[in-house]
Amino acid sequence: MTDKAILKTENLRMFFDIRTTALGKGSVRQLKAVNDVSFSIEKGRTFGLVGESGCGKTTVGRAILKLYRATGGRVIYDGTDITDMSERDFFPYRRKMQMIFQDPYTSLDPRQPVSEIIGAPLTLHRLVSNNAERADRVRELIHMVGLKDDHINRYPHEFSGGQRQRIGIARALAMMPEFIVCDEPISALDVSIQAQIINILEEFQERFGFTYLFISHDLSVVRHISHDVGVMYLGSLVEAAAVNELYGNMKHPYTQSLLSAVPIADPAAARGRKRIILEGDVPSPLDPPSGCPFRTRCRNALPVCAQEHPNLTDIGGGHVVACHNMLV
């Protein structure tokens, strides 16, 4: 399994220094956004990373693409350790590793027409040799994401949210990447448009063999699109497994309550099911609980949970869980 992994993180850590000032006295505190996160993604598959806001899922994606310098741990891409690689050495990887952002309104430069947004990276990475070739390629990409020729010279504000997300996808696609971090690519879109984008992503994976890290808070969408799923809570990966194993045989109490909180669009099923409603809020990552991060809201918490951070343990078939008292 590890041989086929195109991307691997080992104990990835991303800490931020937060400066606080109170009555003229400054102090620096550490916010542990990502703490010892390890997982691997096989080529051509989709790894869904789910969790609530502030759990560190986006930070994982950004640290992998070296948009942040990791505080600790390793990121291994296709057998090469890229964690401390210089920007110059990393340049060819920039092409291979792309990103699709959540907000199609802020991730496209409002002063550039579509031809420039998609075309500039083509020139930068020398994927085209002249302007005519570049224009042809832009047109081809625009068609692939379902837009038309007369869209090429327009500016981002002339498009709807769904169309803008298509432009963002075309921009990533232009690089003919191998690996794409999709950071909440559909959260800002209406339901009827969401399905259009999901289908495009699935279609391209089939055609080009893309590997996706699909970051989302929407467990229904993640179940639909992913082959493997990881669940994060307060900076830690608490459980990961193949999609049907995770949704059918969850072992972590957090995974269970997260799934039971998802509203299902079926009135009878919604009425019939037993919901586990978590009490309270997610603790502040500036002041996380000792031991297991979830213990303050966990119904299965034992005294040991306050003392020791549980390690991710393989319970068979690549299903890993970090819990002292997992569900049976």
Place this chain on the structure above:
Amino acid sequence: MSGHILEIQNLRTDFSIAGGIVRAVRGIDLFVDRGEFLGVVGESGCGKSVTMLSVMRLLSENATVRADRLAFDGRDLLRLDHKKMRRMLGDEIGMIFQDPMTSLDPLYTIGNQIMEPLKIHRKMSGHEARKRAVEMLDLVGIPSPEQRLKQYPHEFSGGMRQRVMIAIAMSCNPKLLIADEPTTALDVTIQAQILELMKDMQEKFSAATLLITHDLGVIASTCSRVVVMYGGLIMESGDVEDIFYRPAHPYTIGLLSSISDAADTGKKKLSPIPGSPPDLMNPPRGCPFTARCDFAMRICAASRPALAETVPGSGHGVACWLRDTRAKLDGTGVTAR
């Protein structure tokens, strides 16, 4: 007296903006029964929020609201002056909005904000109002309410702020609670808490609740009746079972088949609705869904279908020419899009 707490007939709301007129709501009929939990669902820009803001007269100056009838609890809202309307809001009609950070005033304590409507509408003394505020905070599940009363909104988490909003909305024991996307800004586990609380409050206070949302999952787990809106019009309405198990409008069917299901193990391909919603600056003459509908006929683009019951007396209404026998009789067959 009818069982309707709120009755809307032929509501039309326009906004004049720099480039022209946006026809946000284009003639809708809607009612809310006493004590019922009604969901209004639709995508952004379909007019679901504007409908409720029109009823409450909370729209900006550039809005024009017209209706044949707007009645709350038997009283004609069209004839009510501004002052009387203000007296009704927050008293008989409670409101919860999407973003609890912007709907609470950051400069006043939570206590102040819960006590204000009690003092204004119920003429309570400071002491009485404080007692009631503590009671309300306790009821919505905020621990140590006496201390929390003295705190400001920024000291509360998103879920807690929404609980405070619910406490304010319910404090005067309203007959109707209007909740506009109350859980959209919240995480799923917190959303589950708030929906549970809203159902609980509805039982305790037996207030009619009108929940506006874009999330069909939220509708399925809370509402008993549903109204589906699109392009400023009602496409379909009926019992929650009718809408989810026997949807009759192509738009409702399209919405339901474009969502992925957390309980679904198979990898069925999603069937999205092609295209995007109509531009309401220049709304289509006929059914607003025509351009995206797989079953569109010539008449669909030419004239707007009326909302009619699928089976008389069922309460399941659909606005679609496919249901209208006249559409077939005048020789306009199904044409390709």
